[in-house]
Amino acid sequence: MRTASLLATVAITALMAASAAYAAQPATSTGSEPALSTSKGQAFPDKPIRLIIGSASGSGPDIMARLIAEHLYGAWGQRVVVDTRPGVAGILSAEQALRANPDGYTWLMLTSQLFIATSVYPNLTFNLDKDFDSVSLVGLVPWVLAVSPQLPANSVAELVALAKKSPGKLRYGSGGPGSGEHFTTVMFTHLAGIDMLHVPYKGVAGALIDTIANEIQMQFAVYPAAFPHVSSGRLRGLGVSTAKRAPGLPNLPVIVDTVPGYVNFGWYSIVAPKGTPAAVLNKASAEIVKAAREPAFGERLKTLGIEIIAGGRKELDDYRTIERKRLTELVKATGISIAK
Secondary structure, three states: OHHHHHHHHHHHHHHHHHHHHHHOOOOOOOOOOOOOEOOOOOEOOOOOEEEEEOOOOOOHHHHHHHHHHHHHHHHHOOOEEEEEOOOHHHHHHHHHHHOOOOOOOEEEEEEHHHHHHHHHOOOOOOOHHHHEEEEEEEEEEOEEEEEOOOOOOOOHHHHHHHHHHOOOOOEEEEOOOOOHHHHHHHHHHHHHOOOOEEEEOOOHHHHHHHHHOOOOOEEEEEHHHHHHHHHHOOOEEEEEOOOOOOOOOOOOOEHHHOOOOOOOOEEEEEEEEOOOOHHHHHHHHHHHHHHHHOHHHHHHHHHOOOEEEEEOHHHHHHHHHHHHHHHHHHHHHHOOOOOO
């Protein structure tokens, strides 16, 4: 327990420090590249772009993807179609993206969930680290621990005590085995020394609805998905996963104050299949970084609880390397698997 707690604290602290450094850097691409041309001599993009996400409609990645799509339509005059492909914790979305022609018209939203899944699922048909080129690291987001209002627990400490009284009786949901919600909860139960029953769903939206109805008792969800339910009282928020409180939910304490070593967060980025022209990657990266740094767009992200990073291609490359190391070590330390 002590080893896992220390590992989680040290690894995540280092990652957050790296993220803060990235936020202070200038964009790696200036956006001043000459207009790109397709094989027909038309400027890129000359048709809609497909942005595949591995989460269901209404999820945090879906909300983020639609904000990016809206901005790019205004900048380029071409639609960015958000294609939701939930299933197997995002693995199906990666497989779908890799079937496409790497011509710049198919992108993938790479999130912490998919990164987690590729750390625990065996026998994958792709290598996430080698088969996708980085475009932009948009930002980080806290996980919110929410419970059914019918559950007699008004704090993280009370939830832990209740779970210890009835091992395996309390039920928690996720977007499927190996998903971000699953990983986040297993990390929580491991460090808290409790046992709960995992109930997988096809997406976090369904799990949140069933938590409201008390079909399951607990749910971790990223801030954009959890906020409407917690702020309205449909769910009772108990804490946030980050090292500091979330500005939009200032009354929620940080979980680490009750469960030592528990600090975790989700993140959003854009990648494209390997082989996508570098000029296209650079243009997309520059525009997304520009969007994240614009005050109006940035304020919309902040209302979703997102800490803006606005990193370019190199920043995301470096971040993926750090995150892979962190997750590999954490999976090993906690024994997390898709069977739990």
